[in-house]
Structure formats: C-alpha cells, structure tokens
Amino acid sequence: MSRAGDLPKERGSFEETVPLSDLRRLDRHVLETIRQAVSSVIDSGWYVHGVEHEAFQKEFAAYCGADLCIGVANGTDAIEIALRSVGVRPGDQVVTVANAGFYTSTAARAIGAVPVYVDIDATLNMSVESLDRTLRETPGVKAVVLTHLYGQLANVTEIKGITDRHGIVLVEDCAQAHGAVFDGRKAGSFGQVASFSFYPTKNLGCMGDGGAVVTSDPEIAERAKRYSQYGWGKKYEVIEAGGRNSRLDEMQAAVLRVKLRSLDAWNARRRQIVKAYVEASAANRIVWPHDPASSSYVGHLCIAIPPDRDAFVEHMRSYGIATAVHYPISDFDQPAYLAQFERRPELPMTDQAIRTIVTLPCFPELTDQEVDRVCQALAKISS
Numbered sequence: 001m002s003r004a005g006d007l008p009k010e011r012g013s014f015e016e017t018v019p020l021s022d023l024r025r026l027d028r029h030v031l032e033t034i035r036q037a038v039s040s041v042i043d044s045g046w047y048v049h050g051v052e053h054e055a056f057q058k059e060f061a062a063y064c065g066a067d068l069c070i071g072v073a074n075g076t077d078a079i080e081i082a083l084r085s086v087g088v089r090p091g092d093q094v095v096t097v098a099n100a101g102f103y104t105s106t107a108a109r110a111i112g113a114v115p116v117y118v119d120i121d122a123t124l125n126m127s128v129e130s131l132d133r134t135l136r137e138t139p140g141v142k143a144v145v146l147t148h149l150y151g152q153l154a155n156v157t158e159i160k161g162i163t164d165r166h167g168i169v170l171v172e173d174c175a176q177a178h179g180a181v182f183d184g185r186k187a188g189s190f191g192q193v194a195s196f197s198f199y200p201t202k203n204l205g206c207m208g209d210g211g212a213v214v215t216s217d218p219e220i221a222e223r224a225k226r227y228s229q230y231g232w233g234k235k236y237e238v239i240e241a242g243g244r245n246s247r248l249d250e251m252q253a254a255v256l257r258v259k260l261r262s263l264d265a266w267n268a269r270r271r272q273i274v275k276a277y278v279e280a281s282a283a284n285r286i287v288w289p290h291d292p293a294s295s296s297y298v299g300h301l302c303i304a305i306p307p308d309r310d311a312f313v314e315h316m317r318s319y320g321i322a323t324a325v326h327y328p329i330s331d332f333d334q335p336a337y338l339a340q341f342e343r344r345p346e347l348p349m350t351d352q353a354i355r356t357i358v359t360l361p362c363f364p365e366l367t368d369q370e371v372d373r374v375c376q377a378l379a380k381i382s383s
C-alpha cells in the first residue's frame with residue numbers, strides 16, 4: 001500500500017471523483033427512447049396496470065426463462081409477496097444469509113416470520129454446508145431465500161437439491177443478479193419463485209421504485225397477483241388475507257421495457273470493468289471473490305478484499321476514487337432487532353466478510369479513463 005512518502009504525483013489533481021454510480025450518464029439513445037415511451041404513457045391516460053405492465057411482465061418472464069412475471073412496487077415487496085405466495089405465515093422460519101442488507105429480513109419480519117441465518121462461503125453467498133447443517137438441526141423451516149449477492153449466482157443447483165430433499169421451498173432473491181447465467185439458465189429460473197428489484201442503480205433499474213415476482217408455477221403466480229393487489233380474486237372481492245397494494249406502474253414498466261434490450265450488453269461491460277481491475281492488481285494481495293470471466297457473475301457490485309481495508313480506502317481516495325461497504329452491519333446486529341436473539345448467531349465467514357469487503361466503482365457508463373484511473377491506483381498497491 002503506498003505510504004504518505006510515496007504517494008503518486010497526481011494525488012489531489014483529480015477534479016472529479018470516480019463515482020460508485022451516476023444515473024445521469026444513461027446512453028443518449030436509450031434516454032430518448034425512454035422519453036418517447038413515457039410520453040406515450042402520459043398521452044394514453046392509463047397509468048396503472050395497462051399495456052406497458054402487461055407487455056413487460058411477458059418480456060421479463062421470457063428473458064428469465066420462466067413462464068410468469070408479476071410486476072410489483074419494489075424488491076422488498078417482491079420477496080414478501082413471494083414468501084406469502086409459497087405459504088409462509090406468521091411464526092414460520094425462513095432461512096437466509098445475514099450479509100445481504102436486511103432486505104429479506106424486512107420481508108420475513110413484515111409477515112411475522114422468523115429469519116434463521118446461515119453462513120456464507122468464499123464467494124460471499126450462502127454456504128451449502130452451513131445450509132445443510134442448519135436444515136438438519138432446525139425442524140419446521142418453511143422456505144430458504146437465496147440471495148445472489150453482488151451479481152454472483154450462488155451455488156443454486158446444489159442448494160435446490162438440498163431444499164428439495166428437505167421439502168422446503170427455494171425463493172431466489174435476484175435483486176442484484178438480473179441476467180446472470182449458470183448452465184444455460186438465468187437467475188430466477190432455478191427456485192419455485194424469484195424476486196427482483198428494479199431500484200434505479202440495479203443492473204436493470206427503472207426511474208423510481210419497481211420490482212417483480214417471477215415463477216413458472218401458475219398457482220404461485222396467481223397468489224402473488226392477488227397479494228399485490230389487496231388480496232383481490234376479482235375487483236373488490238378479497239379472497240386472500242394479507243394482501244396489500246404493491247403495483248409496478250405504467251411509466252416504470254415502459255422504462256424497463258426499453259432498458260431490458262440493453263441489459264446483456266451492460267452486464268458484459270460490468271464484467272469487462274471488473275476484469276480490468278483484477279488484471280491490474282495481479283501483483284498484489286487483493287482477493288477478488290468473483291470471476292469476471294464467468295457468465296454467472298454480472299458485476300452488480302465490484303467487491304475487493306484488500307489486506308488492510310482502511311489503508312486501501314485511503315489509498316483509493318488519494319486517487320479520487322469512491323468506495324463503499326455493502327453492507328457494514330449483519331442482519332443479526334441491526335439495533336432494532338438485537339433483542340430478538342437469545343444469543344448472537346455464530347457465523348464466522350459472515351463476520352469476517354463484513355470486516356474486510358470494499359466496493360469499487362462498477363457501472364456500464366464508467367469511462368475508459370475512469371477505469372484506467374482505478375487500475376492505476378490498484379497497480380500501485382504494493383502488498
């Protein structure tokens with residue numbers, strides 16, 4: 001790591017920070033197409049559950065290799081509605097990881113279900129061994145929520161085998177993994193049901209909030225549709241208790257339909273950026289938990305594990321490069337829920353990851369010059 005004495009001459013000469021994200025840089029042609037699509041929605045006078053929503057649901061299901069998609073208001077609602085749709089009820093146990101930003105915990109808690117946390121492996125996703133052990137030791141688990149964190153598909157085929165053996169439902173949380181592929185299958189097509197977020201910074205993001213539930217099971221889809229609209233079977237008739245209003249509106253659906261056409265190209269650019277970082281740091285001891293050559297990784301967040309995080313962050317700052325930590329607090333350490341645990345879960349890999357991970361800039365619109373600057377900074381790290 002460079003010390004004060006051998007800092008680069010350029011230090012302090014960077015007028016602009018290389019940001020973690022900048023949504024204003026959206027491709028001009030894509031932006032113009034979105035403006036026209038949104039303008040058509042405005043002119044149509046139909047703003048909720050119309051032709052754009054209907055078309056997006058079909059197009060996104062097809063993209064994911066699933067039969068059905070239900071647009072909802074955001075990714076957290078999508079997890080909650082998916083869980084309700086597979087029969088999770090108050091008091092049920094839902095197994096998940098504790099390093100993924102508390103979104104699944106929020107959804108499970110909203111139902112009154114109890115999250116049970118398992119450890120992660122070197123890819124920072126759910127550990128197969130930890131899941132298997134937990135399911136053998138914990139009777140009565142209703143569902144597993146498998147988050148494909150940072151854009152990296154988890155070991156989903158093995159995990160599906162385990163949940164099937166235990167007769168437990170697998171819900172994939174794909175909020176960070178739109179378009180990730182393993183064995184010719186896309187994120188969201190492995191479990192009984194999947195959730196997506198279209199928060200603006202996601203690999204597929206709208207211009208506001210949005211989300212989706214994806215499944216090939218028509219009964220799950222039917223229930224998800226009901227839960228997303230007051231529990232209605234038909235208009236004004238509530239046949240499902242626990243329903244709510246969670247809808248993807250026409251403007252967001254129109255935005256998503258335009259952006260979906262560029263998703264694969266944007267994912268490829270994200271992988272290219274991470275590849276450049278990995279190659280630039282070949283001579284030092286930074287650990288890169290994800291392989292940018294693999295289509296099972298779509299570079300939602302570029303995670304590095306440097307030997308000394310504080311020194312690394314300071315070094316990158318001296319090159320005008322933004323960094324962050326996703327996420328700095330495990331689910332079981334969140335202040336509002338501390339009282340819920342008789343004792344703190346022992347998940348050593350989770351604790352270690354939270355202490356050591358750091359996020360680097362990675363979004364499709366980063367310029368080559370910005371990527372080069374990050375590479376230069378990485379190459380200057382000596383240990």
Ligand SMILES: Cc1ncc(COP(=O)(O)O)c(C=O)c1O
Binds near residue numbers: 173210
């Ligand atoms: C892994 C994961 N799951 C769920 C969510 C929740 O999505 P939303 O912010 O749209 O509610 C997010 C996004 O922020 C996420 O990153």
